[in-house]
Amino acid sequence: MNHFKCIILAYIFLAISNSVLAQQISVKGVVTVGGVPKENINIKVVGLNKLVKTNQFGYYAFEYLSPGDYEIVFSAIGFFTKRQKILINDTLQTLDVELEQLASNLNDVVITGVNRATALRKSPVPIAVLTKKVMDQNVNTNLIEEIVKGVPGVSAVTTGPNVSKPFIRGLGYNRVLTLYDGLRQEGQQWGDEHGIEVDEYGISRAEVVKGPASLTYGSDALAGVINMIPYTPNFEEGKLKGDFTSNYQSNNGMVGSSLGLAYIQKDWKFTFRSTGKTAHNYYNPVDGYVFGTAFREYNFSASARVDKKWGYSKTAITYYDNLMEIPDGSRDSLSRRFTRQVLDVGDDIKNRPIVMKSDLTSYSINPLHQHIQHYRFYNTSQLKFGNSDLNILIGGQQSVRREFNHPTIPSQAGLYVVLNTFNYDLKYNLPDFEGIESTLGLNGMFQGNRSKDATDFPIPDYDLFDIGAFYFAKKSFGKIDVSGGIRVDRRNINWNNFYVGTNAQTGFGKQVNSSFTNAELQFPSFNKNYYGLSGSLGLTYNISEKLLIKANIARGYRAPNITEIGSNGLDPGAHIVYLGNRTFKPEFNLQEDIGIIAYLKDAEISLEVFNNSIQNYIYQSRLTDENGNPVVIVPGNLTYQYQQSKARLYGAELSVNLHPTKLKWLSFNNSLAYVVGLNKNEELLKERGIEAKYLPFIPPMQVRSEIKFTAQKKIGSFDKPYIKFDALFVANQNRFYALDNTESFTAGYGLFNTGLGSGIKSKSGKAIMDIFIQCDNIFNKAYQSNLNRLKYFEYYAATPDGRSGIYNMGRNISFKVIVPI
Template sequence: MRHTLIIILTLATLTVSAQKNSLKGTVKVNNIPLAYATVALSGTKHGTTTNDKGFYELKNIAPGEYTVLFSSVGYYTERIKVTISNGAITTLHAELKEGNSKLNEVVVTGVSRATELRSNPVPIVVLSKKEIDQHVNNNIIDAIVKGIPGVTAVTTGPNISKPFIRGLGYNRVLTLYDGIRQEGQQWGDEHGIEVDQYGIARAEVIKGPASLTYGSDALAGVINLIPYIPNGQDGKLNGDIITDYHTNNGLIGSSLGLSYKKHDWKYAFRATGKMAHNYQNKVDGYVYNSAFQEYILSGMARVDKKWGYSQFAVTTYNNKQEIPDGSRDSLTRGFTVQVAEGVNDDIKSRPFAPQKWLTSYGVTPLHQHIQHYRVYNKTEIKLGEGIFASALGWQQSVRREYNHPTQPGQAGLYVTLNTLNYDLRYSPKVINGWETSFGVNGIAQTNRSKDATDFPIPDYNLFDIGSFLFIKKSVGKADISGGIRYDTRNINWGDFYVGANPVNGFEQKVKANTPGGKLQFPGFKHTYHGISGSLGLTYNVSERVLLKANIARGYRAPNITEIGSNGLDPGAHIVYLGNRTFKPEFSLQEDLGFIAYLKDADLMLEVFNNQISNYIYQSRLDDANGNPVIIVPGNTTYQYQQSKARLYGAEFTFNLHPHNAKWFELNNSAAYVIGLNQNEKLIAQSNGAAKDLPFIPPLHVRSEVKLKLQGTYGIFSKVYFRAEADAYATQNKYYALNDTETLTPGYTLINAGIGSTLKAKSGKTICEVFLQADNLFDVAYQSNLNRLKYFEYYNASPDGRSGIYNIGRNLSFKVIVPF
């Protein structure tokens, strides 16, 4: 591999062209400059966005004939052919027409080259910054859940959301940050995504196996969070200030973004801070220990040259998140505070949480402290008409979970995860319409326990590598693409002993020969292998109507907690028991899609069938008498199981936007998935209690009416009003064995919002304002994917309600001030 890299880089040096050919011009709508429109050369990596005056420029283009794509959300894409001559500066202007089609948007996730969405047979959805901004959220995953049918999230309070795609989650959904896979202890229920929601310019979501270009952990799909890359006026400092406030939990969010562009260099910086006190609902009142504090810094420098580009970026994330445990008074249902441990702890005698704690922005001693650091580089080098691309990164995730009230400074869980990311790929010249790409990527990872008292997973070493080949060609009205991949993953750890800590009275990691030490994790070493691939077709019935079909085989190696866990995760209040004999998961998924972006309406129907072998899932553990197994008092015990499984379902979208009534929109979507456990023996033994898979969302229907006022009203322009009904059906198909899950009643949330852009007389934007009301009628509800639903100490309660409920009515206000 080292010699290959040397050869490639040498060739890059020898073949760099000295051409200074460029393409420039303006993009307008109704003769008005359009800012931030996308300009790209089809089939190449050349692309940019227009500045605030609608101007663009593409430099260092090889001579030849190209098709230039001009696109922007809310407008129809314009295609113009152009010939670039040697040593020439070519001028090309474009005029876009208003429209709602997204088919011609250019995507970068899961493809060899930047590709129009219409030609990709894999189900992929794009969420723009405008759409993210219009839905005020606690985190970026919540924005994606609201905007994309088929995507849901397991939550542990308002600030922790783990994405699920079509009923599959955890390590089956691969989250990327700017194309670099996010690594940060994804195995836990209460482990969220360590990303700045205010710094994301775009989210691209693949629904279905995406193992071809990413390898293991993309079995359910990919969420690529793409940060903002500045493209403002040359030599001028640009930026924005974002202020966000929520009434329910008092969330205060502030973010400052700065960008600067000078000649070939671009720089960006963002600082974000968020804090919130405990959230509330009308059943629980304030939910004790759900407050959080979050601080994020990020910086980027990028240089664009005739040979390509190179981009360097750094991010730091610091989060303190309280840990709710559901401790209550048995009669009043008021939340109580654990002040003692072991035999000295009587849950019925715990004191009530003081009122001032419930609305305090401070963080209690029982909390998680998560720090995530990332440094990475992305480089593209032009080799003639081919492209060599590399992505190299380092990440460190430090997680502490404090759960000892008598010794608040002593972490129960303290783990440090170090990850090296690498991705090398080459896309040769397009020959006779054949686009190809091949490469190698993976990770090297180590995880180490520090000064802790609980050890749910061993100290492990992991090395992952995979190679792939991707091919695409257009034949008449059909776009065909597919490829094949081979992966190998080695994971190992040595004997892991624990023993008594005389200093604090808890357990600690000890050496093998320590008197009284016990072996918690016997040594383990195994290598997993997997072959994955896909083949798909998009048929262009017309410019606006498409048929899509795709079949894909996905692969996922078992994660560390599934094969190695044997201890308490304090933040989840769960003792996990793994199984080191587990085999890798393999899925075979078929997708069919019909998409029509018509003049007055959008119509999309996607159906899928997913057969998974060696599916791994959690199940609560009971003893022979049917009583829950309690290894650590006050915490439930889960044991991982493995069996065949099948998931199938559909997503449907119907958006009405009459051409003759531009002020009106009616947006509707529905998503439904069935998850079946195919372990016939277990189903028979449990009298059908195990027939459904856990964590499957119910039927979800969303309907939104949006009114957009045309014209301007003083300083107000682009004024809109929206009202939304968000309905979840009763989930009576659940994994009932040992009460792992229980029935979840259906509910409907009514949301409303208003927004506007404020402009000065000169036409310059002053700010954007968004006012939103979620759960307007303060419905008391529990999502079936809310893990707090199961945080309950008693078998019965005076009000007949069990567990913790989701957030109640919330009014939010957000202002974005550009400069």
């Protein structure tokens, strides 16, 4: 009887189960954008733990839903979120949705300074994005100058047209971490006259992080990060595509050519690029042609990437080779014409021969020059594990730097150093938990620097080991996006006793061992560990889709670099004797950022203010004796000693970009950048007062304005041609580090520029080429930038024309053509 009851109950249960399952139904559909199916759109059923993504055909499906009323949310970065209510009954439901793309660049996806790809609007950290289109229109002689034109708050210390070291909000050198495709750049950045080793024609995008909140990269990102991202092909397989770029600039006769190719075959993507640039000395109306500023540069890069269901892997190699002359600013005292060094022993700066006019416009490289080579080989991979992924980046770099400064023996390098670096970077994106996206990471580097056959030794041979770990997380609470994290770092730097003697045959210095007769211990042995704790916390309040407020507070850390703690000698290319301090402590800063951004119908407006307090700030100061006279250790070269004190920087950036919807052909972009740097060394301020009040190398207030007219359709063969007019207004810099004449007052100036460009297409609509023409400094204005190192290349207390130092470039007309292949 009991057995019979069990059978009856089983049948009843089965019947009820079948009835319930009969009520389970599915919802399916296709998501499109502009009529085209869209992949990776997030679809969520409100109130249920159900989330799916569209496939490559835009298709999605929910299975086993019970009848009832539901709200389904469709969302993705760069698109307006769409909510759709639906009544589900006992039949199969179809729900197709069309999403609208957001026009604002606030919805650009960024990867720098965040734990994973993130919409720009969701990051509380100030981040700016520069596209290839904008960089092409900002025609310049190097990539950093293009970024300076396009991103408020970024400036550059320059040594002629080929060397630009980026500064962010008044902080530069090793405080700005430069990345190539996510790999940190390691190439003797301590040198004043040493720029980045990147092919500007191969960069498709630049992302700039302002401030120390970039925890994923570790030490040296105190001021921020600039990530230069190379081109990744994205077109149909089985095709070979590319471009040929040609560039000419009138001022220094620069000629540049670059060939890039890309090929896709099934899961594989291949790229290749080769570039060459050459230029003679640049010209300005005060100095004429500036002797010692010619250069010749070559670049090569190649990559292979494979994409699979398990993730992807990319392997790349780059080679950079730059021959760059070394200006020293020596001149005839009366005519102010440049002179050249022809002697080593017995050289008298005031009696050097005048440079011939034909040499000033020659493309031949002066025997006194630098030769910079940089090799880079790396692999970046992603391994997917369901709802998590592991990102691995490993890379090797070698930087070879030679500076030839001996006219009597041109083949003898004054400086010859080889820097080898191995970088490692692991990031694990954990599965989302309660809406929290989080990442654990570990990264660092092994580094060794060795001097070769040289005569000058500004830094010792050293070894460096760097390791850091971090945790970063972000979560959205309705209209508020919160992100932050913490990081710990350890860096060890050490070197052995480094002896220098005299070469009996040449009379120059050379590296020797301790048993060498009259050996001098130039760098006593050193071994020290530096530790740093950094972190950040920020939020973005989305008042609406078009108005948001951002706030962030971050603590940064930077270990002293090799020249700050170890230098004791002449850097021939900089014409400076550097003196370091072995007792320096790491720098720590605390920076607060607040920003408000409005994306209106006819305008984009953003205001960012910041306050940055720094402990143990390291800076250069010219060395003088007890009578206030400059200390001369090597004749014809300045002597600088590094100092350390408290510091504070504060300022703001304002952007007002107008783009009337009824006048789509018109845009009017304006920006202002303002920063003040204060030296907080109380003891020095009491002793020297206003002379020591401000920090060195702080850019003055700058205002940029650009009005641009762009046709909205083809005009004959011209596809959306544009013409633009822009101006740069720079204020006087009367807040400078005047102690011991380290810096001097810099007069303000205004520069006016214009440009035009267009795509050219055939009658069938096939792209033929893109053309860009630009004229910078239309009125040939004579000016000196406060961050131009050549401003201080002067050997006379008084000059016939009352002008001191070397001036910036005069009028420059650029022609650039990009031909697709």
